[in-house]
Amino acid sequence: MNKKLVSPSLKRGLTFGIVMIIFVLIDLDVMVATMLSKLFGANVIRGSLPDVGFMVLFLILFGMFVGWSTSSDDAKPTTKLFQALVAGLTLGVVLGLFDLILNQLIVTGTDVRKYLAALAPESIRLFLFDQGAISPLLHLGLFTVASLLGSLMKILLKSESASRFFKGVKSGYQGLQAKAQANTPNWVKKYGKFLLFLLIGLLAFFLPRIWGSYNNYVVGLVGLYVILGIGLNIIVGLSGQLMLGFAAFFAMGAYSVALLNAPLPHGIMLGFWPSLLIGILMAVVAAVLLGLPVMGMRGDYLAIVTLGFGEIIRILLKSDLLTSFTGGPRGIQDIRGPTLFGQSFSSDIDYTYIILVVMVLSIFIYKRLERSRTGRAWLAVKEDTKVAQATGVNIMTNKLLALCLGAAFAGLAGGIFAARNQFTGPNDHQLMVSMNILSILIVGGVNSIPGIILGAFTLKGLPEILREIENYRLLVFGGLLVVMMISRPEGLWPATRPNIEKDEGNKLKEDGAPGKGGLND
């Protein structure tokens, strides 16, 4: 019995030990400690190290997490504590051994930064609490106690009385909610939604004026990625074609606006709006050219072909062949922004407005497409291509249509993006951009507009706001994708299917006509 208990806990302790070692090797421990100290209001100057206390706090939290996750749910309290003890000890021993090496580095004064770039002596000292040779013991003790604490917390919070307490709170809350619902006056029910939209509209109008250009930048970025996400969702989420080169269409839009509306290299200066339109058109044309020959391919082949297409476009854009035409690797500078009624309309506030309006429009269009014959045909194709075709859906045209419409959104976003940055270059259209958009869909929830917005905010907005983790954000992002897929594959805000029968029934009731039965009666 004991062996069964010990071995998984040992493994867990070992795993977390390795995780912690990696944390130390990439200096993530110091970063987290810094974040913690900020959380507690300490004023940390960039580049300086946080207080040792916060490192201790971080390690305790880590140990508690280990203890919490090691104690199995259905075990007795004593077993839980035992598991946590084993895991904590293992963790402590692993890190203790690691500490010995680190300490040796400090003592001998070896600088390993030639190979392990992040392992600065100061960070090591901080991690060792500056205690030198006793720090292994300190860590051992700390992790063991913290792990036990975590387990204890689990025992307490998951105990019967606690769960009863939570249940009580929950039912009380639900009761309150129901009561509130019953008490809402009729006008709120009727106009509540409208009022909410009005409020959001007002906020969207006034906030960009107030909150400064950095926030405008972030909101604009998120908005652009929402538009891109909607476009890709039409291709991937609705019609089920795995597209990995979406950035190519984005590039089409961006470069169209750039080439037609910048002094160099051509100086056509067509104006923003017409060139945006041409950008959308170009993206659609690219989609048709790509789509016609490859539409019949199976999923994974399509994925690699579209990926190749994206790379082709990017490489062509920066190649010598087209340097005179596209500006080569240096890209195109000084792209002019839009004018409206003869006035320049290109401050960052204006761009926020443009993006928000376009975003709302995109959502609107998407919604209408989804609830139409075409949208349903796409969904059918995604679910089961063969059967969809045998049900009368023309696969080729519908897939191509999805590709074109998705590309149009990308072209639109690309055009705005180029004008807003006043610059576009091949590096704006890397494979990573396509992957980012795809990840937004998946993380947020395929086919779910709130999901896409949430996803865009999580993946593009949060990292912009949390500038401290700049170096780590792609790492966290990659890890997050894996964890999301394992723990919540349907996305943060999963899509729901419309309840057509219920809605229609309600409508009929409102109309006063009783729901008429069919032939059965």
Added chain:
Amino acid sequence: MTDPIIQVKNVSKIFGGLTAVNQVDIEVPEKYIYSIIGPNGAGKTTLFNCISGFYFPEKGEVLFYGDPIQGLSTNLVAWLGISRTYQNIRLFSNLTAVENILIGLHPNLKTNWFEAIIHTKRFQKEESGSVKEALRLLDYVGLKGYGDFLAKNLPYGLQRRLEIGRALANQPKLLLLDEPTAGMNMNETAEATHFIKRLRDELGITIILIEHDMKVVMGISDRISVLDYGTKIAEGNAAEIQANPRVIEAYLGPGGAALSEKYKKQRLSNAKSN
């Protein structure tokens, strides 16, 4: 006899070296319930696939109202008015039942994506009309109240019905049912049999049926074909098929006919003695 709605003329389908369907001729007059039976692996489903456009037969013709349709892609075959169901149910499992039927309506709708975006009058009319039609069909196949369930969450029997509902949405002239009562108990089978009959009587749809349950087949078929190893070995009405020694042999193996005679006599004598 009225004009045949579908004629399968000398159709062969070969997979590698295996002739799955070998020079089969079938003619189905309008408003018939026509059954195709045969042991497992006799090529019944392959024949269905040849008719509905999934396979392109190597030899022969499939005529629908006198026009050749072999080699047309399946969506065109559906558009022409041939619907089908599948042996192992293939619904759009992550969509609701109503949506499944709405997709079935697809070939009969006309609005395109642009009209959907700007919500033209025509779109609104067609959309509300199609939803109404879908709900009516839902009711017709007995799934009222299940419309907002995801197809994959429906119980097995209802999935079969939904599949038929989806096929009906196309307003088919010809309906191909591939083992519609597979896996059903006696009551359900009886219900389904009755339902198939109603389809023909009320909607005037011609039905071709693949079925293993002889009770169903003999009960409702106007005409029956028997396939064995890809070849048609018999055709006729229920009584003719039951009496055909080749059919019995196909099912029971060589010498089966004699065996069956023996048992029949035994049964008769048993009945007399009782």
Added chain:
Amino acid sequence: MENEIRPPRRYKRSKLPKLVRWIFGLIVLSYFFWRLYTVIIVQNEYTPDIWVRLLISGLVIGGVYSLIAIGYTLVYGILRMINFAHGEVMMIGTFAGYFVFEATNAIRFTSSTGEITSLSNAQPFLSILLAFIVGMTVAATSGFLLEKIAYRPLRKAPRLIPLISAIGASIFLQNLAQLLFSPLVRDYKNPDLIARGQGWAITVAGARLTIPYTGVLTFSLSIILMFALYTMVRKSKLGKSMRAVAADKSTAALMGIDVNGVISQTFIISGMLAGAAGVMWGLHNGLVYYYVGFLPGIKAFTSAVLGGIGNIPGAMLGGMLLGMIESIGPTALGISYQLKDVLAFVILIIILIFRPSGILGEVLSEEKV
């Protein structure tokens, strides 16, 4: 129910889509041949030795691509998923080899002749062997862990889900390497015996050119490894179980095959091949950085698809072909060398248009209905 009586519909056949495809192919093909004709016959400015040189470099790169491509193909054949992080496994192998050479290079002693030499120069074979063993082991371990952590929990999920997880793992590993080892581009320290740029001198049509030692090593080793793998898959018990699992997981499990074990072993094998490819890449090209696996990964995946994904000889052929296309293609077609990737992808697209399952991939029959 009053079914509206609808007149029978009629349909006229059209062959347009097929025609479009063929016309498209014809145009592209004739353009290729025209370019080939102008460059080789009309302009004729390249001497044979240039072609030989390009051929050699194509073979070397092709060998590396093939090894990585086999990893993609093995995993795809068994799990039907694109192991997007495979290039990162190769990157890890490259780094492991780099550290071995750094270590062997740092150990210095006085040789019998009195010179101060490093271990890597005194015992070049040993250190190369060590680098390959370490590289392959580390890469195999990371492949194993990758599968266990990022893919195994997703065995039954829809196909997009493991792909995203793979993309996530790829990003994660890349950035982990960047944070650990800094974004610096480092130099591979080859033993002097196989120093980069050195090679056998041969004479082709009056011109001298060298066959680089690293190239010979890379090519021959990749051929040996491919041969070993092929024999293993054909003959050994593991190979047979791999093929069984690829054909049908549940039936294989019923036959008593440990499906999870086989999948793990597949990842280990493909990791080993990628690790070897990584060390070769480092030895031959001499550069190692966190991004080093990305492009070869994509290229190798392209080659796997080119040859027919899921098909091991296909992956070898595809890799070799892609290497050749990349090295000879731009010169032969008279386009800029920058566009070699474009050329590779264009050829992939064209081949897939006409053979949707790749060159050696079996043409899937109309799917079981």
